[in-house]
Amino acid sequence: MPVQPNAANSVPSITVGEVPADAYLLDVREHNEWDAGHAPNAVHIPMADVPARLDELPDDKPIVVACRGGGRSSRVVAWLQAQGINDAVNLDGGMNAWSAAGRPMEADSGEPYVL
Template structure:
């Protein structure tokens, strides 16, 4: 059993800190509007960019990587919430997406 909460994209409060842990190519195609990019491959080296006392909503593509990241961050004392279904669920819920490549945002 985990020590962190899991929510759907629709349950994320407005203005919440969303950390997208997907890799650069995934991020460039499309991501939640307002999210912060912190790839899983860089998480350990950049952990000081995360406020341990703030609610941090962790999102990936489908939920597997975010769950692993939440388990690790939680063990380090961080307050994290896993976003169930990831960016795919975000897109399915028709929540705002933006891209970094000048094209229509998408999740793959």
């Protein structure tokens, strides 16, 4: 997986097109954002809940962290790396970029969109 430091925040980031098929996609947005639309097979753990749910994260595959635009997810990646989870990377552009790239999305009801 080609990982490049994001100049704005110095955490490793990848583009939507670089997301590995076997990646664990961690969506750290709030519940209403998740309900509006999310990637299939993504796992939802709101940013504030990540520390308490750290043991739920895999240690055998890359973790791609996403939010709406990349700000919250970059903070989560920095925190995960400080905990020794070096396979965590930020999804550059977040779910906005995911949706713009035409990647699949689903919603709990209605047409999915990025909130």
